[in-house]
Amino acid sequence: MDETHNKGKCPRTKSSKVWKYFKISPKRKGVVICTLCQMELAYHKSTTAMLEHLKQRHPIVTRDGDNCKTKQRTLPSYLGKETQCTPQKAAELSKTILRVIVKDMRPLSLVEGEAFIDMIEYACPGFKCPSRWWFTKQLEKAYQHTLEDLKKDLKKRSSKITLTTDAWTSIATEAYLGVTCHYINDNWEMVSIVLCTKPLEDRHTAENIARWIEEVAEKFDFSLLDDVQAIVHDNAANVVKALRILEERHGVASLRCAGHTTQLIVNDALKEPRINKALGAARSLAGYFHSSDVAILKLKLKQEQMGTAQHRLAQDVAVRWNSSYYMIKRLLEQRWPVTATLSDPEVTNAAKHYLDMKADQWSLLEELQQALEPFEQATVFLSGQAYVTVSVLPPLVKALQKSTQTVFESAPVTTFQTAAAAEIASRLVCLSSSLNFL
Template identity: 60%
Template sequence: MLVNDIRLISMVEDEGFKQMVTTFHPGYTLPSRTHFTKLMEGKYEATFGKLKDALKATKNKIALTTDAWTSVATEAYLGITCHFISDDWELNSFCLTTMPLEERHTGTNIAAWIEQAVERFEIPLSKVVAVVHDNGSNVVLAANILQEKHGWVSVRCTGHTLQLVINRALKHPQISKALGAARCLVEHFKSSELASSKLKTKQKQMGTPEHKLVQDVSTRWNSTYYMVTRLLEQRWPLTATLSDPAVTQRGKHYLDLKADQWTLLDELAKALQAFECATVYLSGENYVTVSALPPLVRGLLKSTHTVYDTAPVQAFQAAASEETTAHWSREVTITDDDPSKQIIAATLDPRFRKRKFLTPEERFSVQNKVQALALQSSRNEEATAASVDNDDTAERTPNRSVSALDSLLGCDSTDSDSEANNYQDARNQAIIKEVLMYFGEQPLSKTESPLSWWKLNEAKYPTLASQAKSFLCIPATSTPSEHLFSAAGNIASKKRASLTPEHVNMLTFLHCNLKHL
């Protein structure tokens, strides 16, 4: 219970809890707080070992997400999660650490802390494929350092990027004014019990859904979308309530939005709908997301071409298009025949294998890249297997001295070389055929699971299946690491501010991982 529900360990010393235990089990002696603390520490060590073994056992690539956070006790933490696709094509996600930070949060330090977390679990550096992070300059620098040192791909959180895109696109003065008026309207009903009660009455009278108003928050742009859509839904009950002199003072009638503001917000909600849909989908944790980014970005750009009547919303559309292009041009275009990891992931997702979001020339280029990756992967596997065979042979066969004549004449290995070349040519042709067959198939329905499809077709496309596991494991957002700090409602709330940073890490680790290990 302490772990699953994030309860205070000191709860066992509370009088109310003691009385409850005594009621259910008279005569039972409740163990001390120290006892439960040691139990938690022991459980952490055991679960840590299980996770380390699971990460060692997988042969597949691993992606990381990271995010920084400060507790109510002003203690800074770095959260790191890992993600990989199992041999059974299940998407696995685990918390690695909620690491207390005592030094400056420089890019160099953050890179070193991420490396330390990976090394603690004895994950080979070559097994990590990517790090997903927000757009903070220090974290971006850390990701770039790791990319240069280890080849880990730097992937910026799409949720954070969408936040930047929408915030900048909403800066039109008339939009800002209308949204400000909307917030004042919501705040009035949130703070007035009389107005809120009357609104419920009007909702019933008018047959409007009895929904509460939504107050937006600055850190979640889509909360603004939800605020606006709820106001539009409740427009007439709101207006009727504000028009009632028994409820609203004459000086408060200004709270109702003007007709042109209602029109503006109606069009703005329609323009924001595509971005809200993309935000929700890409923030998912239980399904493949990174492969959807390129087609979704193309879809978002297409949505900005919709023409609206109000000039402010037209300006929003233009700004949203410009910001989307500026932030994601690298992820959705191909430069120098070098597609991004997101495009490769989309290509290996059977839902998007036709690559309709690319030009014909780009489709050809990315197909060649996937083929090259498959061929290189095959060569790497052959080299690894040969190295193991050579080591085994060296152990079994004693060293023999080579005669002077043998040394002068050399070894005629033409036949063996020819056999090896023939085998490699046949292997390459098989992979090329595999790639052509894959791209020749019809795309999977957008509602179906790409991992389920790969599970059924792995034997048919073995080389591409291996590549798919390496790319489709990457999350599109750093949401998993953000959730480390909000799991079960604030791990280190004011009541838990007395927890040591080490125990915060243990509690978070167990809460996130225990049910999966």
């Protein structure tokens, strides 16, 4: 009997088993839908196209002579194996999801997302994703396991651990104390592990900071006296005092961060009045091109016309190392597109003419960039974690001292060089000569 349509339902006579995997489209006449992949096929009373689709897209059927029937010997068994999620596979998939949460720093609410659940069901039919509370418990177990492994590893590094510590404030103005340990593992690879990022709710007194560092050592079962070679820290007065307290209590050596010290040298030397004024002008210019949509669009147009790299102007931030150098470098790169943009009355009206920098200010910034470049290179090098930096400090200090002897035409930059040389002598030279504990 011929197969016929019946109000969107499957034909009454279904001599071919392919109808287990196809259905008549309820919206389009003469169309069937594959229930495995939702693909639509034309249907003209023959199952040949459907069977061919299963062979090509779902290679699970074979032809049975000329009547085009499926061999049930392979089809159900294939689908059964593919849709069944074994306990072993479910456990491995759950571990993989947990790893995604940890490695990619995703929120636990990820597993409750509708799209995420749909994706998992599509990738592994039959798998029921555990709840966020299950993942929370597993995360706590994984943390404890990792903590115990780290304690054992640190035990093997007696007197070979170095700590770095820093008190910092987030964008949300929340204060934290970070403590990181550094050591060389059995494969002679440098390892850096953040031991804690502690929210600071009490006053940041030297005594409190010293106590917080002691708590970290106690939590991870290592001795500040016997296991820690030195603690590297910034130049904040309360932190310096805290490390003196720890030295008195535990005999642990401390070392000021050479990168932070270098930035203090640069910041002090940049206080020359004419340099300050030129930096202020550059800062205003960069700020304007960050706040004006019209200026941004016009600058892009000028960059295209002049064949200049389409970079945005950089702004300096007081707490970001080398940011003044990067602001100057980018502004000099974009000098002519910026100047051309400022001459456009649609961008700058009469009230904005103060943004035009004078020729002597451009010349000053050109020389200042050259003077700052050695300090930028030194800071970037000192910020590295894949190599030891403390042993390079003596020759690096000499290189910086030599760089301050470069002769410039600009009097303000010459003043900067003189001030930087004096700061190097009072800060970095003393720091370099204090490395007698190594």
